[in-house]
Amino acid sequence: MANHILLLILLALTCSFAFASAxxxxxxxxxxxxxxxxxxxxxxxxxxxxxxxxxxxxxxxxxxxxxxxxxxxxxxxxxxxxxxxxxxxxxxxxxxxxxxxxxxxxxxxxxxxxxxxxxxxxxxxxxxxxxxxxxxxxxxxxxxxxxxxxxxxxxxxxxxxxxxxxxxxxxxxxxxxxxTIIVANAVFGSNPPIPSDVLTKAFQLDKKVVENLQTIF
The missing domain is CATH 2.60.120.10 (Jelly Rolls)
Known part of the structure; x- marks a missing residue:
């Protein structure tokens, strides 16, 4: 009986997660x-x-x-x-x-x-x-x-x-x-901007390149 109850609980949780994701x-x-x-x-x-x-x-x-x-x-x-x-x-x-x-x-x-x-x-x-x-x-x-x-x-x-x-x-x-999240716009054109130091480190780019990309987007 306990196993049946546990199975029902697991099925209920599975259904809950499925409905929550749609x-x-x-x-x-x-x-x-x-x-x-x-x-x-x-x-x-x-x-x-x-x-x-x-x-x-x-x-x-x-x-x-x-x-x-x-x-x-x-x-x-x-x-x-x-x-x-x-x-x-x-x-x-x-x-x-x-x-x-x-x-x-x-x-x-x-x-x-x-x-x-x-x-x-x-x-x-x-x-x-x-x-x-x-x-x-x-x-x-x-x-x-x-x-x-x-x-x-x-x-x-x-x-x-x-x-x-x-x-x-x-x-x-x-x-x-x-x-819709356009990658370049989100990364280099966020408002307020992501600090250029963060993007320089994340993308391994020269800081001037990052700052130039931020002005474009």
Whole structure:
């Protein structure tokens, strides 16, 4: 009997940890985000479902090419809960990514989502890096129609290698609010800045190089 009770406790704990690591399942048809609420929860408060409208579940921004005239030559157009309030609690979102010739979506992570990318146009070299201690690069060159998965939390990137042509991709993410941490921006562009002495020691770089990177980002 004692063994059975212990087994039940272990199963309950396992289930608790499993549910804690994922976004909770909705308990109603939908939970349209109420951006005007001052209540703070792990997510966004639902507005009265009687006030829901078609536009709460609609997004037209992905039909338009993104402006890639920037330093990295890419533009990410998100469709998450901030743009589509009806996504609240559903654990899914999407992005459109436009690439200029030789443009890159720089190394970044999504702390709350796995990403599945599909190439619509062009050729992309993509990859992610496994965690310590291996830090192994897993990469692939993708053509139009190919798909690739980036596991949650791991640093990944996409680079347009299509011989001077533009590229377009879309991606689905397993969170309505996946978050994005661009590695260079976070490390060298934090506010307030990480002390240059810390970065000099961490990256084994000359302090002037670190300070120059901080001015860029």
């Amino acid at each position: 976004e909770p399942s909705p308990l109603q048809d939908f939970c349209v985000a109420d951006f005007n609420s001052t209540v703070r929860v792990n997510g966004l408060v639902c507005k009265d479902p009687k006030l829901a409208q078609a536009n709460d579940f609609f997004f037209s921004g992905a039909r338009l090419p993104g402006n890639t005239t920037n330093a990295v030559g890419s533009k990410v157009t998100p469709a998450n809960v901030a743009q589509v309030p009806g996504l609240n609690t559903f654990g899914i979102s999407m992005v459109r990514i436009d690439f200029a010739p030789w443009g890159i979506n720089p190394p970044h992570t999504h702390p709350r989502a796995t990403e599945m990318l599909t190439v619509l146009q062009g050729t992309l070299y993509v990859g992610f890096v496994t965690s310590n201690p291996e830090n192994r690069l897993i990469s692939k060159t993708l053509q139009a129609g190919d798909m690739f998965v980036f596991p949650v939390g791991l640093i990944h990137f996409q680079y347009n290698v299509g011989n001077g042509t533009a590229a377009v991709a879309i991606a689905a993410l397993s969170s309505q609010n996946p978050g």
